Amino acid sequence: MNNYMQIHKYLKQFDIKPSVQRTAVMEYLLAHKTHPTIEEIYASLSPQMPTLSKTTIYNTLNLFVDKGAVLQLAIDEKNARYDADISDHAHFMCNSCGKVYDLFSLNKELFKKPALEGFDINSVEISYSGICSSCKNLN
Amino acid sequence: MNNYMQIHKYLKQFDIKPSVQRTAVMEYLLAHKTHPTIEEIYASLSPQMPTLSKTTIYNTLNLFVDKGAVLQLAIDEKNARYDADISDHAHFMCNSCGKVYDLFSLNKELFKKPALEGFDINSVEISYSGICSSCKNLN
DNA sequence: CTTTGTGCAAATTCTTTGCACCAAA
DNA sequence: TTTGGTGCAAAGAATTTGCACAAAG
Numbered sequence: 014m015n016n017y018m019q020i021h022k023y024l025k026q027f028d029i030k031p032s033v034q035r036t037a038v039m040e041y042l043l044a045h046k047t048h049p050t051i052e053e054i055y056a057s058l059s060p061q062m063p064t065l066s067k068t069t070i071y072n073t074l075n076l077f078v079d080k081g082a083v084l085q086l087a088i089d090e091k092n093a094r095y096d097a098d099i100s101d102h103a104h105f106m107c108n109s110c111g112k113v114y115d116l117f118s119l120n121k122e123l124f125k126k127p128a129l130e131g132f133d134i135n136s137v138e139i140s141y142s143g144i145c146s147s148c149k150n151l152n
Numbered sequence: 153m154n155n156y157m158q159i160h161k162y163l164k165q166f167d168i169k170p171s172v173q174r175t176a177v178m179e180y181l182l183a184h185k186t187h188p189t190i191e192e193i194y195a196s197l198s199p200q201m202p203t204l205s206k207t208t209i210y211n212t213l214n215l216f217v218d219k220g221a222v223l224q225l226a227i228d229e230k231n232a233r234y235d236a237d238i239s240d241h242a243h244f245m246c247n248s249c250g251k252v253y254d255l256f257s258l259n260k261e262l263f264k265k266p267a268l269e270g271f272d273i274n275s276v277e278i279s280y281s282g283i284c285s286s287c288k289n290l291n
Numbered sequence: 292c293t294t295t296g297t298g299c300a301a302a303t304t305c306t307t308t309g310c311a312c313c314a315a316a
Numbered sequence: 317t318t319t320g321g322t323g324c325a326a327a328g329a330a331t332t333t334g335c336a337c338a339a340a341g
Contacts, residue, residue: 032314032321051305066323071306087226087279092305105271119266127258131285132244140226140277146270171296171339190330205298210331231330 016040027082034065038073042083042097048104048113050092088113088140101137107145114145155179166221173204177212181222181236187243187252189231227252227279240276246284253284 020040021031029035037058042049049057051074055067074095077083086094088106094113096104101124103116119139126134159179160170168174176197181188188196190213194206213234216222225233227245233252235243240263242255258278265273 030315030320034322064323068307068324069322072322075307085229087229088277090224090226090232093229105268105273108274114271116266116268123262126280127255129244129255129280131288132253132280132282133288134244134280134282135247136281138227138277138279138281140279141265141268141271141273142275142277143271143273149270149272169295169340173297203298207299207332208297211296211298 024082027077027080029076029080029082034062034069035073035076037062037065038070039077039082039097042095046096046098046115048086048094048096050089050094052092054095086113086140087138088142103139103141105141105143105145107148108142109144109148112145112147116141163221166216166219168215168219168221173201173208174212174215176201176204177209178216178221178236181234185235185237185254187225187233187235189228189233191231193234225252225279226277227281242278242280244280244282244284246287247281248283248287251284251286255280 017036020036020043024031024035024039038054041054041058051067051070055065055070059065074083078085081099082097084096084099086096086104088094088104098115101121103119103123105114105116123139124137126137156175159175159182163170163174163178177193180193180197190206190209194204194209198204213222217224220238221236223235223238225235225243227233227243228250237254240260242258242262244253244255245251262278263276265276
């Protein structure tokens with residue numbers, strides 16, 4: 014089975030009807046774990062799909078987020094960023110280069126949903142920011 | 153000493169030159185721990201300060217954030233929200249009513265900056281979202 | 292005076308909406 | 317067919333910028 018069909022199946026797990034565009038966006042997110050913005054996804058897919066519109070990227074990502082297939086990160090106030098890795102992990106954003114890094118190795122306790130009286134928690138987001146090692150070494 | 157002068161002193165601690173507008177914004181934030189948006193701050197102050205402009209609110213809050221006097225929350229993707237409480241605490245946003253609650257009672261361990269090789273962390277943001285008890289009880 | 296802050300209007304950026312056309316079942 | 321998806325253009329909302337005037341030291 015080729016990659017395209019694998020992604021079809023993957024989308025169906027989340028109750029998302031596959032289309033050429035949706036499959037391309039998910040394929041991109043699974044292959045590029047860089048927490049891309051809408052703009053970056055569009056710029057990357059557009060050359061191979063000349064009729065692709067930014068509206069479709071918006072529609073597609075909103076659908077993915079609604080269905081729980083993708084996380085929309087709030088870490089970057091300027092632009093929404095998307096992450097197809099929905100397992101428990103935190104993020105670090107460099108205030109100098111803007112890159113967003115995954116942090117998988119943190120204590121899993123961090124992601125436990127605290128018991129809050131009467132509140133139903135359905136998502137947890139843990140974000141750090143500062144200066145990454147690459148940027149620090151430039152000085 | 154009146155409240156106005158207290159806030160003057162408070163601003164100076166952060167190396168912020170006080171002005172009537174800046175003092176009013178900080179006074180508002182200290183008195184309304186509701187994580188207001190720019191719009192809400194403007195709407196609230198504008199009647200008593202008819203010449204106040206939204207640009208000044210933007211300028212002021214950007215300055216406060218740069219100086220570390222106020223936190224800009226990313227929890228609400230739609231609008232920036234501001235918090236004059238800079239002590240360690242998390243937030244919960246209700247997806248139904250949009251209200252942002254403070255969570256002070258969580259384990260302080262959550263706010264420790266993890267040791268990441270070569271990364272300098274200067275801020276930590278922990279955000280939960282779901283349904284708050286008021287909204288839950290409406291059903 | 293001189294520097295800094297304010298506020299209007301315009302510009303920019305990001306995202307959503309309305310609607311006609313297209314594609315798949 | 318009929319339903320749902322796509323994509324263009326326009327609208328809307330949030331934020332930033334340019335610039336002239338005002339305020340404070």
